[in-house]
Amino acid sequence: MEQLYQRDVYGKTIVELGQKDKNIIVFDADLSGSTRTALFAKEFPDRFFNFGIAEQNMMATAAGLASCGKIVFASTFAMFASARALDQVRNSICYNNLNVKIVATHSGITVGEDGASHQALEDINFMRAIPNMKVIVPCDGAETKSAVIAAYQTGGPFYVRLGRAKVNTLMQKKDFVLGKGYQMCEGKNLAIIACGVMVEEALLAAAMLKERGLSVGVYNMPTIKPVDTKLIIDIAKKYGKIMVCEEHQVIGGLYSAVCETLANTHPGFIERIGVEDKFGQSGSPKELMECYGLSAKCIAKKAEQILRK
């Protein structure tokens, strides 16, 4: 299976888009090497602006520039893109409904060794709550490319959440449609709905469960907002039991989006896998996924408990 850094794909994709469209401008805040916007900076130095360690200014300036008819990609780590500059994102970018595409890298617990201060686990929650904002959490390199292109082609603000580590390629590029979820494997007893790195964990868990005689369906839900309500309702009708898996706090992310979708019309059993209202810590991504209950093994264990109850 091909392994890619989502941020490598992001950097290359904006270079490709930049070759075709001169209106694409890229912003970064002293992390261009890590976010890979440096690739764009090298190719188009006149259309790249480094704001230094000043994310609030970067976001509000992006709003001003986007109002001149530009499409601005603004990148930094997810922690600073969401929490640090949230007021600027809300009031300058989203209230004005501007073409600012925030592509944030180093999200979630798998940031690893940098520890809690750098592990954005609330960003989906923050961004999802703002009117006009659309939120995509791609699971691999191919989906990252599609998501960046979709953000470019669709008007208004976007938050695209990428990880730090290399990930296996699970999707085909042509698969992605904004606002749509995908069945990765079919099952009978339980449906897992996941996003980001948790899609692969869910697939691994489903394989483990299959060996134990349990049939679990896995669904990839890259667009958190607007979420695919039709698919979620179909899943609820078909399976009855759902487990939502995300590399995010259990408050305000994909689990919340699924619950909000089903609460009125199809309330039922919805279990969750996520960070349980805690801060992270330093460690290898593998150790942390295990410790915070996000690994395939943890998913399989919880699913088995539910199904054998």
Next chain:
Amino acid sequence: MEKKIRLLKSKASEVRKLIVEMLARAGSGHPGGSLSSADIITCLYFEVMRHNPKDPKWPDRDKFHLSKGHCCPAVYAVLALCGYFPKENLWTLRRFNSMLQGHPDRRVPGIELASGSLGQGLSIALGMALGAKIDKKDSRVYCLMGDGEIQEGNIWEAAMAAAHFKADNLCGIVDRNYFQIDGKTKDVMSIEPLVSKWKAFGWQVIECDGHNFEELLDAFNRAKTIKQKPTVIIANTVKGKGVSFMEHMVDFHGRAPTEKERDIAMEELSEIEKSECETE
């Protein structure tokens, strides 16, 4: 020149009356800073800026962004007088379904972008200035900030960046009226030494009397000649300027005049208008 100044004075006087009337009818809002900035905004729209009320989105226009969004009554009054929308709209300020929101919103013809959360406007104006540079336009961008507002850290991030990017098409204006909601700026959070702060951030600084049109015009004209760096005009003003019981009064930062106060204010503003006519 004299004719120009006379016109600006009479426009500013109309603007002040509209501000007072608008706020009295709305029953809430911010008269103090609207009145202190009335001359600056009048000067920009009636003399300094290249704009077209019949074509608010004219691509070659100069742009104005009100970073101190709460002083929008002054901008609304000026926009109405320029002909961006009918004057009658002013009486819907802060009302349900009105385009004239309590803080600026994009739906108003002539308003570039929303503001209200303080400290973000200089960044937004910098974005517009960079946009003009990228498109090789000679448009200028003006950004009006409050003196209390520059306590926000975001302002200084923007100040640093504007100098770094050599945004000489960006002109900031600080409405230095010496007050903020909780009291005098020097008591709440000292912002001095203002001139050397902006200089240290790489800006050309021009100080002037923000109620003197000769000085304001001179400042804006000088700003246009400064190359390779942005300019900030520190406009010394009087909070509540033009209405005796609002001048230097922190109470009127965020309180609308009552009907009785409105009547007295209108009388005073008419008196000033009359005496100005006589001296000329």
